Amino acid sequence: MSHWSKEQALAYDQQWGELAFHRQIPSLAGVSDSNNIVEIGCGGGFLSVCLATYARGVSVLALDPSAQMIELANNRRQQAGLSEAQLQFLQAGAESLNVMAESIDLVIAAFSLHHWRDAELGMQLVFNSLKSGGKIWLCEDMHTPTGGTLKVNNNLKAFAGIKQLLEQFAFTSIEKHLLATPEGEFLIVQASKAT
Numbered sequence: 635m636s637h638w639s640k641e642q643a644l645a646y647d648q649q650w651g652e653l654a655f656h657r658q659i660p661s662l663a664g665v666s667d668s669n670n671i672v673e674i675g676c677g678g679g680f681l682s683v684c685l686a687t688y689a690r691g692v693s694v695l696a697l698d699p700s701a702q703m704i705e706l707a708n709n710r711r712q713q714a715g716l717s718e719a720q721l722q723f724l725q726a727g728a729e730s731l732n733v734m735a736e737s738i739d740l741v742i743a744a745f746s747l748h749h750w751r752d753a754e755l756g757m758q759l760v761f762n763s764l765k766s767g768g769k770i771w772l773c774e775d776m777h778t779p780t781g782g783t784l785k786v787n788n789n790l791k792a793f794a795g796i797k798q799l800l801e802q803f804a805f806t807s808i809e810k811h812l813l814a815t816p817e818g819e820f821l822i823v824q825a826s827k828a829t
């Protein structure tokens with residue numbers, strides 16, 4: 635289901651799985667009380683735990699196609715003492731997002747968009763899932779190597795490509811920010827579903 639092998643997932647999680655930047659994301663993305671959040675490409679779930687614990691009554695559904703990542707993520711959920719009502723992990727790619735239409739306040743994808751197998755299908759499902767006024771929040775690392783053994787869509791690591799994809803689905807208020815941190819330089823893109 636995922637093109638990430640068990641070894642790649644474990645190596646990634648060990649090196650990049652827990653970033654100080656992940657802890658900043660709930661505030662940068664504007665998570666607030668009682669938000670229904672979907673996180674796509676959650677990896678080992680460190681950010682998912684940060685999202686679920688950031689505000690009261692938040693519920694997070696976090697997807698990743700890698701079985702290994704989901705196992706790591708479930709361990710982190712248990713260590714954090716979170717229930718499945720607060721944080722649920724599912725082994726699935728963006729292309730299998732299956733939630734009630736117009737039920738989600740915020741969709742987050744950290745460093746995952748360029749991995750989606752079918753970004754157009756995934757984004758259509760994201761758009762359908764959002765309430766009107768709901769938001770998508772994406773980030774990409776501006777300096778990850780473009781080579782390697784994983785098949786990725788490099789267009790979706792740059793603002794122009796991400797904007798073009800979002801515009802296909804009538805997202806509005808598309809905004810870009812660059813954030814330089816000791817862990818890297820990150821491109822942040824957010825957009826809304828019109829009310």
Ligand SMILES: C[S@@+](CC[C@H](N)C(=O)[O-])C[C@H]1O[C@@H](n2cnc3c(N)ncnc32)[C@H](O)[C@@H]1O
Nearest residue numbers: 638675676677700727728744745746749750751
């Ligand atoms: C670079 S990692 C980022 C993980 C995590 N979001 C983080 O911030 O550490 C990319 C993740 O995207 C996942 N991925 C691969 N194909 C995907 C797809 N089609 N849909 C959603 N996620 C996918 C991978 O399994 C991997 O966990």
